[in-house]
Amino acid sequence: MERRLAVIDCGSNSFRLVVFTYTDTWWKRTDEIHEAVRVGEGLEASGALQPAPMERALETLELYAHFCSATGIDEIRPVATSAIRDASNQAEFLAAARERSGLSVEVLPGPAEARYGYLAAVNTTTLSDGVVLDLGGGSMQLTRVADRAAVDARSWPLGAVRMTERFNPGKRKRTEALRQHIATELASAPWLGEDGRLVAVGGTVRNLAAAAQLAAGMPSYGIQGYRVSRDALGDLIDRFSSGPPADVPGIKYARGDLILAGAIVIDGVLEAGGFDAFEATEAGLREGVFFERLYPGALSSDVRRDAVRNLASQYDADFAHSEHVARLSLEIWDALRAQGLHAGDDAERELVWAAAMLHDIGVAVDYDDHHKHSRYLILNAGLPGFSPRETALIGQAARYHRKGTPSLGEFEPEMRRGDAALLNRLAACVRLAEQLERSRDQTVHACEVVVLDGTAELRLRASGDTRIARWAAQRQGDLFKRAFDRELSVV
Template structure:
C-alpha cells in the first residue's frame, strides 16, 4: 500500500496549527511539516461570547493560508477542527460558514468531550502510563481528563484557558496579588468537585502549548541535555518557582525569559497559575509532559482506523517506526536480536539483570544499524545521534539514552556516557557495558548477515565463559570476527571468553 499524507488543522482559542503526517495505516508514520500562527480567537470575547471582528479575520486569513499551503503541497486529505472558542461563540456558526466559503475548509466543531478523548488517545499511544490524569490547557479552557486502562473515562472543562483567565482575572502588568488570589480561588472551585472522586496517586500528564512552554522554560533553567520535550518530567517545585517568577515580571520582562515563546508572554502567567493549582489538587509531585495532544489524537484515528484506535505495543511500534524510517534490514536485525537475547538468557547468572534490561537490549538490536542511513563509516556514532534526535514514544529519556548508547557501542569502542550523564543513574554505565558486550558479540556472530549462526550455548566456568556457536554452513567469518571483538565482554564481565564452533544436532 502506498504511503499517504494527511494535514491536520487545529484551530484553537490562542493558536492555529497545521501538521502534516506521512503514513501507512497500521504500519508507520512520520511528522513531515508543521505551521503555527497565533490567532487569539477568544481574545475579547467576554460574557457576550462574540468572536471579535479582528480575531475573526485573523483566524480566517490563517485558514486560507493553511489551505493554500495544502494545495501547493498536493495534500488532498485534510482534517480541520475547531475547539472551545468557536464552540462557545454566538457567531460560531457564521465563522464555520466563512471558513467553508473563503478557505474551502469544512471545520469539525469538536465538543469538549471529543477534544478530551483525542488528547487521551494521543497520550495512550505515546506514553507508557495506562492510568493517568491529563491536563490540556488551551487559550479558552483547561480540559482535565481521567484515563484508565489506556481509555478515556471522563473529563471536565474549566473555563480557565490561558487567554480567558488572563482577560478575566489578570488585569495589571505586573499582576497584583489580589488578582492571583482571585484566579486561585476560581481554579480551586473548579478542581474540588472533579478531584474528589478520582483515584489517588495517579500520574499527571500535561499537553497543550502553555504546558509545553512552561516545561521549555524549566529545561533552559537546568540546561537539560535533550531537546526532546515528550516524556520530560516537570517537578511541581520547579513549576512553582517559574510561576513565582512570572507573577513578579512585566510582559516585557517575560519576553526575555529563556525558553519562553514571546507571543505567550502576556498569557503564560495565568496558564501557569491554573496548571500549578490543578497539579496541587491532584496530589502529584510532578507532571509528565506529552509532546502529543489533540492533533496527534486525530491523526491516530487515521493511522489505526479500527476502534479503539490503540497501538498494541507503543514501545515496539516506536522502534519499528524508527527502523523503517532510516535503515531497516528485518532479517539481519531480528537475528541480531535473537542472538543478543539468547546470550542474555544464557548468562543471567553473571549479569543478574531482569526483564527491563532484556527489553532494552532487544529494542536496541532492532535499530543498531540505523546510522547506515547517514554513512557506513561511523554508522554506530550516527545511530546514537539519530536515536537521541528522534521522538521515541513510550520510552523515558533515560531508556532512550541507554538504547542510543547501545547503538553507539554495538561495533567498537569502550562505552562512555557521551555527555548524557544527567539522564543516567549511578549503575547505568555498568549496565551499558554488559549489555553492549552482548549486542556486540551478537552483531559479529551475524557478520555476513546471512543468519548462519542458528543457536548459541554458553558454558560458564570459574573466571571463564565459552560461547558455542551452532552454525549452518561456513561460519568462519562470524567465528573470527566474534573472537576479535570479545574484549568488551571480558572487560564488562571480568572473565576470559572464547567463541567456538558447535554443531547442530
C-alpha cells in the same frame, strides 16, 4: 503506499496545519504551518469572536486550504476547540470559513477534544492508569485513564488565554484569586485524588517542560517523556512572576504572556490530585486526530515497540539483519541473567531490544561514523514511550555498537546510579550479537551461554560456517569483560 492527512487545529491561541505522512510500516509529520491567530482574543469579556481575530482566522484558513489543494493532500480534518466552541457568533464564523476556504470546520465538543488529548497521551507514553491533562488556550481537559482506557473525561474553561484575560496573574492577589478559582472548579472531579501518573499535553506543557529541562542542565533533544516535578514547576512560576516570562530559556516569545496563567492552572491540578510531577509529551490534539486514523481502535497495541519499529522502518535497509541482531542480543542478555551474571530488569531488556533494532540506522547518513549517526537519528527523531534517560541509553548503546569504551557522555545528568554499568551491558550484548551476525545472513541461529569459573562460553547454533562469526565475536572480549566480569570464549 504513502498517504497524507492534514489536521488543521483551530485553537484558541494558535492555528496549526500539520501534515502526517503514513504507510503500513511508518508515519511521521512531514509539514507544518503555524500561525499565532489568537482567535480567542477578547472572547472572555464579550462572549463573541471579535472582528480582528476573526479576520485573522479566516485568512489563515484560506491559506491552509490553498496549501492543501496545491500539495494534493489526501484528506483534511479541520477541527476547532474551546474559543470557537464557546463563541456566541460561532455559526457566523463557520459559514464565513466555509465560504472563503471551502473548509467545513468541525467544532469539537469538550468530551471529543478531551478524547484527542487522551489519544495523544496514551499513544506516546506508557501511561496505563492515571490522568491526562490537556491544556489549551480556551479550555482544559482532564481524562481519567484506567488500564489505558478513558473512563471519565471533563472539560473546564481554564485555558491559558482565558485565565490570563480574566485574572492577569503575577501580583500576589491576582495569582491567589486564580488559584482559588482553579481549586473551586476542580472540586467537580473527585477522582483527581486517586493514584496514578499525570501525563500533560499542549503548547503550555511543552514550553514548561523545555524550560524545566534547561533549568536542570539537561541536554535537550526535545521534551518527549520529560518529567517536571512540582518543585521545578514552582520554581518556574516564581521566575515568571518576577520578570518577563519570555526571558526564561525554553519559553517561546509568542507564549510569554500566557505561560504564567497556564503554569498556575497545571500547578492547581497537581495540588488537587496530589501529584508530585507531570510527564510531558510532544503529541497533542493533532496527533490524537491522526492516531484515530492510524491505529485500529485508535490505540497502539505497544507504544514502545511501535516507536522503535517506526524509526527502524524509516531508515533501515536490512530489517532481517536488525531483527536478528535484536533476537541474538536478547538471547545473550537472557542467558547471562539466568546464569546470574547480571540482574537487569525487564525495562533494561526492552532497551537491549531497542538498541539492537536501531543500531545501524545511521548508515542512512554515511557509512563512516554510522554509529554516531545512529545516535543522532535516535535522539533527534525521538522515541515516544521512552523517557529522555532511556532514549539516551538507547542512543549511547547504538553509538558504542562497533567500538570505543561506552560512556554516558553529555547524558550524565540524566542518568541514575548504575546506568554506566547498564550501558556497558547494553553495548556488550548488542556488539556481540552484531558480530555473530557480521555476515548478515542469519547463519548463527541462536546462542547459549555457559559460565565456567571465570569464563563465559558462548555456544553457537548455526546452519553454516561460523568462522567469521566466531572470529568477529571473539574480538569483543574486552567490553564483555568490562560489562560482565568474565572472559569471553566463543565456541
